[in-house]
Amino acid sequence: MSIENERVAGEKRRVREDGDEIGWDGRSLQEMLRETEALTEETGRYRGLERLEMKEESRFEYERLYSRLRGALVSARETALHVSASPIVREIGELCFQIYTPEGDSIAVSTGIIVHVHTGSLAIKWMIEQDYEHDRGIEPGDIFCNNDNDLGNVHTTDVHTIVPIFHDGELVAWADGVTHEIDIGGMSAGHTSPVHTRRFEDGIYATCEKVGKDDERFQDWKVRGERSTRTPQYWDLDEKCRIAGCHMIREAVHDIIDDVGAETFKQFTREAVEEGRQTMESRVQERLFPGTYQSTSFAAMPFEEEGWKPEQQRDHLIHLPVEMEVETDGTMSVDMEGASPQGDHSFNAAEGSMTGGLWVSMTQCLLHDGKVNDGSHIALDTNFPEGSITNPDDPQLSFHAPWGTIMPTFQSVWQNVSQGFFSRGFREEVVTGYSETSDTLQGGGTLMESMAQLIPDEVGDYYPIGPFDLSCQGLGASAVRDGLDWGYAMWNPESDMGDIEEWELTQWGTQYLSRQVKTDSAGHGKYRGGSGWEGVMTFMGNDEASLLKTAQPDVTFSVAGMSGGYPGSTKYAVRAHDTDLQARARQEEPYPVGDTPPGTFEEDIDGDIVRTERGTYFPKQFDNYDLVHFQMGGGPGWGDPLDRPVEKVVEDVEDQIFSPGTVEDVYGVVGEFDEDTLDFEIDEDATDEARERIRERRDAESMTYDEFFDQERQRVAEADVSDQVATMYEEVFDISEAFAEEFEAFWGTKGGLG
Amino acid sequence: MTEHGSQEETDRQQIAKLIEGELPWDELRNDVLPDPKDGQRFETTREIIQSKVGWDDPVLVPLNDKLYAVGTDDGRRVRCECGHDFCDLDEHWKEHARVRVREDVEEMEEIYPQHQTPHPEWTFQLREWFCPGCFAQVDVDAVPATYPVKRAFDPDIDAFYEEWLGKPAPDRRDGAAD
Numbered sequence: 001m002s003i004e005n006e007r008v009a010g011e012k013r014r015v016r017e018d019g020d021e022i023g024w025d026g027r028s029l030q031e032m033l034r035e036t037e038a039l040t041e042e043t044g045r046y047r048g049l050e051r052l053e054m055k056e057e058s059r060f061e062y063e064r065l066y067s068r069l070r071g072a073l074v075s076a077r078e079t080a081l082h083v084s085a086s087p088i089v090r091e092i093g094e095l096c097f098q099i100y101t102p103e104g105d106s107i108a109v110s111t112g113i114i115v116h117v118h119t120g121s122l123a124i125k126w127m128i129e130q131d132y133e134h135d136r137g138i139e140p141g142d143i144f145c146n147n148d149n150d151l152g153n154v155h156t157t158d159v160h161t162i163v164p165i166f167h168d169g170e171l172v173a174w175a176d177g178v179t180h181e182i183d184i185g186g187m188s189a190g191h192t193s194p195v196h197t198r199r200f201e202d203g204i205y206a207t208c209e210k211v212g213k214d215d216e217r218f219q220d221w222k223v224r225g226e227r228s229t230r231t232p233q234y235w236d237l238d239e240k241c242r243i244a245g246c247h248m249i250r251e252a253v254h255d256i257i258d259d260v261g262a263e264t265f266k267q268f269t270r271e272a273v274e275e276g277r278q279t280m281e282s283r284v285q286e287r288l289f290p291g292t293y294q295s296t297s298f299a300a301m302p303f304e305e306e307g308w309k310p311e312q313q314r315d316h317l318i319h320l321p322v323e324m325e326v327e328t329d330g331t332m333s334v335d336m337e338g339a340s341p342q343g344d345h346s347f348n349a350a351e352g353s354m355t356g357g358l359w360v361s362m363t364q365c366l367l368h369d370g371k372v373n374d375g376s377h378i379a380l381d382t383n384f385p386e387g388s389i390t391n392p393d394d395p396q397l398s399f400h401a402p403w404g405t406i407m408p409t410f411q412s413v414w415q416n417v418s419q420g421f422f423s424r425g426f427r428e429e430v431v432t433g434y435s436e437t438s439d440t441l442q443g444g445g446t447l448m449e450s451m452a453q454l455i456p457d458e459v460g461d462y463y464p465i466g467p468f469d470l471s472c473q474g475l476g477a478s479a480v481r482d483g484l485d486w487g488y489a490m491w492n493p494e495s496d497m498g499d500i501e502e503w504e505l506t507q508w509g510t511q512y513l514s515r516q517v518k519t520d521s522a523g524h525g526k527y528r529g530g531s532g533w534e535g536v537m538t539f540m541g542n543d544e545a546s547l548l549k550t551a552q553p554d555v556t557f558s559v560a561g562m563s564g565g566y567p568g569s570t571k572y573a574v575r576a577h578d579t580d581l582q583a584r585a586r587q588e589e590p591y592p593v594g595d596t597p598p599g600t601f602e603e604d605i606d607g608d609i610v611r612t613e614r615g616t617y618f619p620k621q622f623d624n625y626d627l628v629h630f631q632m633g634g635g636p637g638w639g640d641p642l643d644r645p646v647e648k649v650v651e652d653v654e655d656q657i658f659s660p661g662t663v664e665d666v667y668g669v670v671g672e673f674d675e676d677t678l679d680f681e682i683d684e685d686a687t688d689e690a691r692e693r694i695r696e697r698r699d700a701e702s703m704t705y706d707e708f709f710d711q712e713r714q715r716v717a718e719a720d721v722s723d724q725v726a727t728m729y730e731e732v733f734d735i736s737e738a739f740a741e742e743f744e745a746f747w748g749t750k751g752g753l754g
Numbered sequence: 755m756t757e758h759g760s761q762e763e764t765d766r767q768q769i770a771k772l773i774e775g776e777l778p779w780d781e782l783r784n785d786v787l788p789d790p791k792d793g794q795r796f797e798t799t800r801e802i803i804q805s806k807v808g809w810d811d812p813v814l815v816p817l818n819d820k821l822y823a824v825g826t827d828d829g830r831r832v833r834c835e836c837g838h839d840f841c842d843l844d845e846h847w848k849e850h851a852r853v854r855v856r857e858d859v860e861e862m863e864e865i866y867p868q869h870q871t872p873h874p875e876w877t878f879q880l881r882e883w884f885c886p887g888c889f890a891q892v893d894v895d896a897v898p899a900t901y902p903v904k905r906a907f908d909p910d911i912d913a914f915y916e917e918w919l920g921k922p923a924p925d926r927r928d929g930a931a932d
Contacts, residue, residue: 295906296901315876425798426795427772428782429787479819480777480782481779526775527775553872555872555873556876557896558896559896560880560895560896562893564818564819565894567896570870570872572869572870598870599868613869614873642890643819643890659867698852702882702884702889703853703854705850708853712899721898724876725899725900746903
């Protein structure tokens with residue numbers, strides 16, 4: 001036996017010699033799972049727990065155990081990430097560790113990408129239902145791997161390592177570590193690619209596979225990683241990072257059991273899950289307002305011109321309605337009836353993806369104290385309709401970029417919850433949404449041989465491109481202040497732009513030319529959304545590089561602001577090929593450092609400039625001295641812009657958040673802006689007149705609801721909408737009778753459009 | 755009745771500043787944002803709002819920055835802070851609002867720069883909803899053309915007061931003048 005850890009080796013001998021079931025008290029895991037599900041379903045409480053005996057009677061010991069367990073998870077994350085070489089793991093912290101009950105219910109989760117509260121749960125339950133314990137075998141020292149969204153994951157480049165933890169012949173818990181890979185192979189280079197349509201294009205799929213035993217990975221599994229990814233060194237070291245973290249957690253659990261005994265540990269884990277359920281319900285009662293909440297988001301995929309495969313050469317508009325009920329008992333529901341169907345694209349989001357988005361949202365708005373677990377999940381009912389983009393029934397679809405669906409959807413969830421906060425008086429907790437995390441530059445290149453000699457690296461000359469400064473977007477406004485500028489990612493509350501030098505260290509053939517404020521990207525309002533930013537990158541020392549860009553929102557908005565606030569601006573794309581950058585640099589002439597106002601990028605570069613309203617493009621070839629512009633978005637606003645104090649608008653202009661022309665049109669604030677000193681001198685009379693004029697125009701240019709209804713209804717009757725919108729409705733009507741009836745009842749029509 | 759945190763009641767003046775958007779960051783960060791929250795926040799907020807509005811009808815719940823559900827002799831109504839009554843609370847207030855629709859790129863470019871707007875070929879709209887009384891902008895929708903007008907929030911007011919606060923709503927209290 002090759003396990004160096006004597007304790008684990010002993011556990012393995014014990015399990016083999018006993019030959020008993022590995023669940024508690026001689027039961028199988030399947031029996032435990034069935035019993036837990038039945039008790040929970042029957043009583044509405046986790047395993048029917050009437051009381052939290054340990055928490056009530058030994059409160060200190062209970063809290064100490066919770067802190068010790070969560071501390072072990074956080075410590076595993078903070079320590080193990082140094083094993084990784086990937087900058088998105090090591091620099092940005094794109095990893096997370098969880099611990100689960102034998103049945104796969106989350107007990108506690110570390111910091112980091114906490115979308116994974118429930119994902120490992122789904123994967124473990126799937127293995128139990130497939131009877132891995134009797135067929136494939138589950139033994140001390142085993143290592144399992146999963147990145148299949150359909151079985152329990154967020155997107156395919158999140159890769160899980162799952163390790164069983166045994167004591168005295170029984171499986172007492174599971175440790176699960178996740179890292180976000182920069183590459184898992186597949187038809188396009190990248191971690192969240194819009195290019196794929198089917199599973200076969202996504203790269204490596206580990207479908208709850210046993211990839212090791214006796215604490216060692218199988219040789220064939222290691223060879224598969226080496227030969228199937230573009231960046232095998234990151235794949236290998238990230239996996240070692242996950243295994244190291246899981247083993248740290250295993251040791252911590254063994255230490256805890258040595259100290260308090262297995263029975264106490266078991267009781268604690270049960271109570272911790274039930275406490276999570278109770279905490280969720282009490283938070284709902286403390287902060288929200290009973291009632292029904294509705295918000296709808298939209299996601300666009302303008303692929304008609306960009307698509308490679310015939311079936312993907314179409315424009316999609318995705319419908320993402322979110323209805324939430326807050327009940328007086330503190331339970332809550334999220335219903336996405338009417339969501340668009342699954343499709344031949346990579347935005348398909350499995351149940352694990354959606355619940356991932358749900359829990360990373362709830363941990364930021366309702367459950368701040370770190371005690372989120374599957375108990376919270378029990379207190380919240382979800383409906384992600386089967387066959388929809390939020391719960392596909394075809395595992396052969398691509399699941400590479402479900403964030404394209406998750407991010408818009410949870411803007412609506414945030415808005416619904418924020419409505420509850422506001423009505424309850426907790427205005428400071430309101431968040432109107434956020435900019436989705438794009439523009440996402442993804443791809444890779446090959447370093448010129450002469451350059452490769454300058455960068456000694458034994459693994460070769462391919463380098464990936466996947467800067468995670470996209471994690472710094474504008475956050476939406478609250479109901480008491482502006483949104484955070486360039487500092488938020490909904491999927492990782494510890495958002496970090498990362499140092500440019502860090503990205504350049506690994507993206508060898510790229511050079512940043514700039515990062516600067518993206519003026520006029522923030523959503524307007526009494527409180528504005530956080531601003532976005534923009535950057536320009538060039539290429540040097542490449543033999544060849546290929547790059548794609550995804551952007552949301554681009555050809556439509558995803559969601560509005562709240563209470564009279566506007567959404568942040570949309571995004572677009574501009575790039576330059578075959579440029580004169582080299583000559584400009586030699587002659588010390590200016591080069592583009594942004595595109596503000598839009599259209600000025602071209603002023604400082606000659607070459608083949610490609611500019612599109614859509615912000616997404618599929619992989620393009622980039623040569624040395626080509627330029628790529630990218631843009632991070634602004635968050636939505638709150639309240640009527642005319643209620644924004646003039647002095648704040650002055651600050652906006654002087655900080656270049658908004659341009660003078662924009663503030664005159666939207667806020668009615670007029671003045672002289674000195675571009676050299678960045679001073680904005682207000683003309684008070686002109687400002688008063690401009691504000692009055694805006695109010696008068698609202699009267700003159702608006703219509704009554706009845707006029708609006710007649711106008712839009714006429715368009716329904718004539719099907720006077722874009723093909724993208726018409727197709728969205730047709731596809732939704734096909735899978736959701738409820739939405740079709742709602743649409744027809746609203747407009748008083750039959751048979752949809754036309 | 756819901757149990758609330760044990761933190762001392764948040765200072766009323768602080769909540770008044772919070773509502774006005776004038777609470778300094780250090781107070782917001784240290785006193786208001788952290789857990790546990792002030793268990794009396796709803797009532798304190800409601801009382802401050804009631805003292806500010808220019809009518810005696812009780813505010814039942816704020817719906818957004820401008821609109822309130824209020825109890826009146828004619829039943830529960832949706833009322834703007836300017837005093838304009840939109841409709842009964844059971845109805846959707848947007849059906850009694852004024853609306854301006856921006857769909858053409860020229861209309862969008864009054865709000866956003868060129869290229870930072872929806873593509874005109876996708877027939878996507880901004881619907882700006884105004885109070886007919888004061889022309890305050892009370893909501894904005896971002897939806898495709900012909901998308902039904904949805905009701906963002908339908909509060910269960912009696913359940914909230916009776917089951918969570920343990921008393922009838924202000925307009926259902928015996929002889930209570932708020």
